[in-house]
Amino acid sequence: MWKFILRRLIIAIPQLILLSLFVFLLAQAMPGDALTGLIGDPDLPPEVIQEMRVAMGVDNPWYIQYKDWVLNALQGDFGRSFARKVPVTDLIESRVWNTVWLSLFSTILIYLMGIPLGIISGKYHDTIRDRLITGYTYVGFATPLFIFALIMLLVFGFMLRWFPTGGSVTPGLEPGTLEYVLSKINHLILPSFSIALIGITGTVQYLRSEIVDTKQKDFVRLARSKGVSEKRLYNKHIFRNSLMPVAALFGYEITLLISGSIFVEAIYTYPGMGQLFVQSINTRDFSVVTALVLIFGLAYILGGLLSDIIMSLVDPRIRIK
Template identity: 85%
Template sequence: MWKFTIRRLLIAIPQMFLLSLLVFFMAKSMPGDALTGLINNPDLPAEAVQELRVKLGLDNPWYIQYKDWILGALQGDFGNSFTRKMPVTELIGDRIWNTVWLSAMSTVLIYLMGIPLGIWSGKYHDTLRDRMITGYTYIGFATPLFIFALLMLLVFGFMLRWFPTGGSVAPGLEPGTWDYIVSKIYHLILPSFSIALIGLTGTVQYLRSEIIDTKQKDFVRLARSKGVSEKRLYNNHIFRNSLMPIAALFGYEITLLISGSIFVESIFTYPGMGQLFVQSITTRDFSVVTALVLISGFAFIIGGLLSDIIMSIVDPRIRIK
């Protein structure tokens, strides 16, 4: 187990290095640089601008600039925002936890709803119950997330007025109080359900297919021929083996939710990293965009690492000898 984890970590390190190089050169090819976010006076003499450029190391060779940039990023320093005139780290820090909580709540809802639906659909396949569940998953696969989120906002936010239509917490509440926590959760319900009701379709279909396939395997037939009860057969043999693909996708699920929340956060004006990403692209705030791309890329690599480790625990056969 430990050998597999160490090998997988060693593979992830060069992946992160290559990703950081890609993001760095992408930033270098874009108009503007770190100095753009520091100049407040457009009439500043060219000599003063050049002096600042030398002071910031922007005239250094690319490999020295990369070294300075990646060392700063590892310490949490991504430079300054071009448009907001503030440190990128401070700007992202205000929003990252909102996205984390939204993704976490969406993940919980996906598994709370998706696993029972997948089990029922697989256990009772080719019945009316199965056709209703698979019919919903087909509709979910065909429905874009932003269309579904707009529909949820229209119905439950504006028409029924059951949930707030924007923000992450009611104004005027003091952080850390019980009212503040309740308001945070209340503002999370509608956007997280919008993500979960579409995101669970993959979980349901994966689990349904695995259960139907596992029911037909020889070890299940053997256990049934020995008189094992159907309840015990499903709990100890079929369900346990069918959950392996779901466990393997857990790490990827979290990181995909972080990227997928871009549309939902924009629609619900939820102040998270997704909304910040869209705003930064619109205003061409490239220092913020590159920081968010780097963080998201690292999250995907870590998610893949987490999925591999979980899968190696669930199914030891895949471990590298």
């Protein structure tokens, strides 16, 4: 197992290098440059602007700028936010836990709702229950997340006023108190359900397909012919084997939610990394944009590693020694 983890980590190194190079070149190709956000006075003399460019190093060849950026990033220094005039690391640290909690809360909801629905749909396939569940998944696949989030915000936030319509906590509460924690949870509910009610579609479909397929396998037919009860047959043989692909996607599920919560955070004005990403693009805050894209890419690579490890643990047939 440790050899497998080490091998996957080694494979991840060139992926990270290519990712960092792609992110850097993409930022270089964007209109303007790192100096754009610093120039507040449009009447600055050209010679002053040129001095600022030289001082910041934006006139250096791209490979020198890339080398300096990578060396600083390895030390946790992504530069300063040109729009907010604070270190990028401090800015991301102030947002990262909001996104992490939103992603974890959404993941829990996805599995709490998706697994029972997938089991019911697979166990009673081609019945009215199965048709209702699969009908919802088809609608979920066809509905863009931002449209669904807007509808949820309109109905439960503005019309019914059951949940807050923005922010991550009620202003004025002292961190660490019970009221503060309850307020954080209350602000998480609506955006998390918006993500989860769309996110369960994949889990339900995967699990349903696996259950329907597993029910037709020879070892299930053999167990049924030996008189094994249906309850024991489903619990011990069918469900256990059908859950493996769902468990294997767990790592990808979390990382995709971390990077995919951009629309939801923007719609709910939830102060996480997704909202910061959109704001930084609008203000051409290149240092923040490149740092966030690199973090999202790193999370996806680590999520793939986590999924491979989980799959090798739950399925002895493919376990790598």
